[in-house]
Amino acid sequence: MAGELNYLLQLFVSGLSVGSVYAVIGIGFVVIYKATKILNFAHGEILMIAAYFCLVLIENFHIPFLIAFLLTLVFCAVIGLMIERFIFRPMIGEPVFAVVMITLGLSIILRPLTGMIFGFGNVMFPSPFPQKPIVFSNVVVSYAHLWTFIISCAVMAIFFLFFKYSKVGIAMRAAADRQMVAFLMGINVKKIFSLSWAIAAATAGIAGILLANVMVMNLNLSFVAIKVFPAIILGGLDSIVGALIGGLIIGVFETLVGGYLDLYLSGIKEISAYILLFIILIIRPYGLFGTEEIERV
């Protein structure tokens, strides 16, 4: 009985760690969705590129992890700005379908491109965290997972404070709420769009590096972002808090399913989140914290 409970606790802890990364990725989706009402299908690819970029900085240029981490964030923000400036700025006012399809096109361009530049094989990320796990009574946690959790929580806290109290954050919320009014109030909406993309890309960078620490690194890293769809739908597409809670729930759910059902249905862990997504969409498509859209003709 105690063993059972330990197993559950163990799964729960690693689920929280994975879920916290999902939450960080989810924030990236939500920030762009709130500002521009589009879903960025290329988010996973930015995340993957960030991980590779950081790897190259560490391996080939021997830059210490922390500096490489910061440089990667800057690099990602620049990518986000460029995508916004050259691809999405011209598309303002076009139908959502067109814009979303462009992000999809971008994602299938970036994937093979990354492979061609950095190689298609598996690589090991030189983890800066000690290999030896920590043991809390009976639950074993690796440093990588622990740090992932801590950094993710820090990122989420920073975002929460940023949107709640900083002037720019409030401006972003205003622009997300009603573009025209925000514009008339003297908010530079274009700048807000650029900033949203830069911030989203930077969070993707953080998530990419964190994931590279706990996963085998290859081109499939970008698929993790697709797995976050259930999380942001559960939380509500336009809610930062929702992304956080949704991410944690999906992470724990997935790990529990993997831990208990994998014996009977191998690989069920990989798709459990998508099955959950279907169920959420049927029951509550606007999520736990999202705003229910009321349509008028």
Add this chain to the structure above:
Amino acid sequence: MLRSKTFIETYQEDLSLFRTIWIKFWMAILLMSILLFPFVVGRYTLYMINLTGIYIIGAIGLNILTGYTGQISIGHAAFIAIGSYATTILGARTALPFYVIIPLSGIIATLIGVLVGLPCLRLKGLYLAMATMSFGIIVQYVLFQWEGLTHGALGMAAPAITFLGFNVDSDRKFYFLITVIVFLLGFAAKNMMRMKIGRAFVAIRDRDIAADVIGVDLTQYKVMAFGISSFYAGVAGSLFAYYTTHVNPEYFTIFLSVEYLAMIIVGGLGSILGSILGALFIGVVPEWLRIFFGFLNNTFHLSGLVFTQQLKVITYGVLIILFLIFESGGLFAIWQRMKTSFKSWPFTY
């Protein structure tokens, strides 16, 4: 061959599929060249054209759902997979002839499409995109894992086609089979989109609530759009299984769905001709690039320059983005413009 503008004077004329004598003339020329085509080209070209014919069927299906009805689907590959596997499984376990199996595969895909369409009724836009994408991933997982039915990663062999005692096995014979089906389904789609159904679909795309108000039953027509689209995908999958003789779950990835989306975006959303043009374009462009790269290789001796699968995927992505930014009507819009400017030449204003 200057044509004046045509005026429609009777209802009969308004209803006709090909309105002027010139359109009939060009259609006859087109038909002739389609019939003669397999006798003048090489085997490889014919193989590519056959695959393109299969793509056309799938693209028409996706265009009905996404282009006409406005329901974004990133899970089209799933329905094609269902059609393919229905064919191989039916072929392995029953002795049904191919002209039963092909429509039956379509119907099986339709049933599953309707099942998926029902929960997706309340969704639209991005939510639907995510739901269909998830469905695609789930189907691929099932194909990999349900080894009793699908043989998992090993894939399955498709049955051979025999028709009135002779085997449909060469590329040329397949060409005629595929062409006939493309024509049947193409005309069916063209007519359906002119009918009440098509107009209801377009009304839903343009403003679903307004469509509801003027009496379009949203539930019925959305499910119908899912069903029809899946039927086309199922038939395309079935033909694909027959033609390539072997199916494997690895083929039906999300990239296949994106490839189909590329076809309808490049060809023109909400247009049957657009689906055909798009499928041809998407089929042909990588071949041109491959030949062009080979040419560069031979002339400049750049051994590293090979047109790989990766470059093909990148090409699709670039095509999607360029068309959406610069010509959102796709090839169909370009074609229309050319036609109009020819029609009214020299008064092109």
